Amino acid sequence: MKLSEVFGTENRFLLGCWIAAVTLVVVLGLFLSSDPVNILGVAESREFQVNFDSPVEIKHIYVLPSQIVKKGDLLAELGQSEWDAQLRVLKSRYDKLNAEMRLRREIAGIAKDLGTSVPNGADPLLVDLEDTKREMDLIEGRLKNLFVFAEVDGAVGAVNFKSGEKAPSFAPLITLLPLNPTYVNGYVNESLNSSLSVGQPVEVVSSGGKTVRGHVMSVGSRIVPIPERLLRIQTLPAWGREVVIKIPPTNGFLLGEKVSVHKSWGLSFVNLAQADEPVPESVEQLPQDLEMPADILTQFRPEMSGMVFVPELRQFVLVSDDYPEDRPVLFLMNEQGQVQPHQIAIAGLDQMQDIESVSLLGDRLYLMGSLSRTKKGKLKPARHLFAKVRRNGLRYHVEQTIELREKILQALAHSKEAVLRKIATLDQQNPKGGFEVEGHAIEGEDLYLALKGPALSMNKGLILKVDDFQELFEDRPVASDRVHVAAEFEMKLPNLNVESVVTDLVKVGDNFYLASSCRGASCSAVWKVKAGQSQAELVRDFSYPHLEALALQPDSKKLFAVFEAKTGGRFVVMPTVEKRTP
Known part of the structure; x- marks a missing residue:
């Protein structure tokens, strides 16, 4: 049965009015009955x-x-100072317990030879040793923060x-x-x-x-x-x-x-x-301007060339490849791209030129120059330094420096690997486009060098590995068998006929992340490569030139990249596929 047969066509308007009136009464009732x-x-x-x-x-x-x-x-x-004193007491106690434990193990070894064994975990000294170590770790963690x-x-x-x-x-x-x-x-x-x-x-x-x-x-x-x-x-x-x-x-x-x-x-x-x-999030996916304090800009305009995240400071430490009177200082930047107004001098490092990269191992920073000749092809020792810098709070002092260029080139010239000998030869044949390091990374006892030159071929990337890098600071030659090729790869941007050169390096687990910039074109990119890969994986490309610094935030596993510019620079944040720190 149709609705019109019940109410009639002439009553449909009246029905609509009744429905509207009832709805209004219900709504008003609910509203008026609610608590004001x-x-x-x-x-x-x-x-x-x-x-x-x-x-x-x-x-x-x-x-x-x-x-x-x-x-x-x-x-x-x-x-x-109280924590310092407690830590000294705990370290002394730990050393004594450790010495006693070694003595007991020797006695246990003799007892084992005699056919007697001590069950695992039965020695209360082991529990005391572990408790002392935990207390030491706790205080050391407090002192770092x-x-x-x-x-x-x-x-x-x-x-x-x-x-x-x-x-x-x-x-x-x-x-x-x-x-x-x-x-x-x-x-x-x-x-x-x-x-x-x-x-x-x-x-x-x-x-x-x-x-x-x-x-x-x-x-x-x-x-x-x-x-x-x-x-x-x-x-x-x-x-x-x-x-x-x-x-x-x-x-x-x-x-x-x-x-x-x-x-x-x-x-x-x-x-x-x-x-x-x-x-x-305050950080967007597009590059943003760095917030550079006016106090710094009135002195000079830094051209950021390298950076690394320091967990204790919860800040990035940045270096510039150019300083007034070649006196290097460190800059601090938070995760919002805001550079702090105070510049941190490095005690004992009065002069260093063309700093291209910085890395962190424990409480020490490592600064590396480009190891290259000048644009006129001349050798300047201040460009060839590799510096070990110790941090104490916000004070930094240089522990050791070494002129690294000749040590590495001598090892390359005598290497059994043909590609390494070729690098040394090309450096001699073309001084202006010779050996040049734009990025480095440290993992354990290994040092990795990302080369910008000499160019083996267009868009060819090369990473060297130096074993037992702490021995570089000793006054003796580097053995040729301690320098190897860690990765050799292509990094060609799709649909662009331009040359890309490496500008910085970060190592995360088995992966290398590299920054690159285009020669003569407004483009840059971030790449990912593993040892043995012949083709680098493009993480992200940009229509901005001079991507110079790359760093990892270890907790979020995000990459922070800084573009060098006379106007103050830009920065951008990118996620990685690496697992976050728990």
């Missing part, structure tokens, strides 16, 4: 305090009160100690205030019969008309006086329950701004910011 929520509050943020559970010495404070800082900026460097970094973007509040002073346990060293409010502290008047629950969504509206969506974090269980500023009538006191509401960090509110809170009811046709929305 109208809360006044203040947008605030939690103050971050830096303190430690044991006394510390203040080595250096890098910020001033009211200074604006970014997340990851270095605030202070600390020291802990005596650096204070900004946890959020914000403004420095109070700096309560000066460099050289000692701070007692739990004393606040520095306070940090976020630039944007992160929660609302509001009050529900006791005369309102409103039910609020933790996790309930609400809408927060500022006096300037901005609206965000938040969630109730807590509801007070007692009645307290409402602050005078939030009273409807200033001269009429009122009481109510305190309510804390979480709001998204990107809200546009002012700290201390008065806001109103309303129950989030029904459908919302406005795309409001959510309190539990993930904050988008």
Whole structure:
């Protein structure tokens, strides 16, 4: 049976009106029967305090009160003499226990020869030795992390100690205030019969008309006086329950701004910011400009040529291939591409030219020049240095340097591998396009060198491996059998007839990641290659020239790349397929 046969065609309009009226009555009933929520509050943020559970010495404070800082900026460097003393005692104890353990093992060996055996794990000395080692590792870990970094973007509040002073346990060293409010502290008047629950969504509206969506974090269980500023009538006191509401960090509110809170009811046709929305990553997939401090740019414009991530500092250490008066300094950069204003001098390294790469092994940095001739084909020892630099906090001093060029070329000239002998020959035949190293990596006792020249053929990449590289710092020749070809490969960009040359190197497990730049064209690329591969795998190419520095963030397993430019440079972040550090 059709609907028109029941109601008739003349009654369909009346039926539609009845349906609309009933729907409106139901909706109004639901709305009017719901509990009203109208809360006044203040947008605030939690103050971050830096303190430690044991006394510390203040080595250096890098910020001033009211200074604006970014997340990851270095605030202070600390020291802990008590931990140093504990570590010395534990090391002495560990050495004694270890000596006693060796003696017991010798006795156990004699007993075994006599037909007597001691069950595994029965020696309490072994347990004591393992406990001591764990305590040593714990303190060594603490001593490596005596650096204070900004946890959020914000403004420095109070700096309560000066460099050289000692701070007692739990004393606040520095306070940090976020630039944007992160929660609302509001009050529900006791005369309102409103039910609020933790996790309930609400809408927060500022006096300037901005609206965000938040969630109730807590509801007070007692009645307290409402602050005078939030009273409807200033001269009429009122009481109510305190309510804390979480709001998204990107809200546009002012700290201390008065806001109103309303129950989030029904459908919302406005795309409001959510309190539990993930904050988008500040680093995009496209190259972005480095944030270079004006204090540095007024002295010179660094041309970043190499970088490495230092876990204890949670920063990248960068080097430039050119410095005023050839006096090298180190730069620090956080993961947002912001270069820190302070430059770190390297004590004992008064001059080094054309630094092209930097690597990290333990608490030592290794800096390497290009090992090449000048553009006029002349030899300059300052370009041929390989320097071992030790870090102590944020102070660096050179331990050893060696002129590496001739040592390597002599080993190549006497090598049994034909390709290595060819490199030495080409260097002699074409001095201006001869031997040149643009990147290096260290793994254990092995040193890897990524060659830019001489060019064996167009788009040919070559990585050398030097065994027992610490022996390079000894004053004796390098044996030819200690230098090998680690990888030889092609790296041709698809659909482009340009020459790519290697500019930096990172080793991750069995994989080499290489940066390359195009000769005479605005393009660069990142490649991946394994030993034995004849063709490098293209990770990503760019329409920007001069990709010069490449580094791995070991926790996230992301690659950070820096483009050299006279205007200050760019950087980009790329994921790898490597497994993250647990």
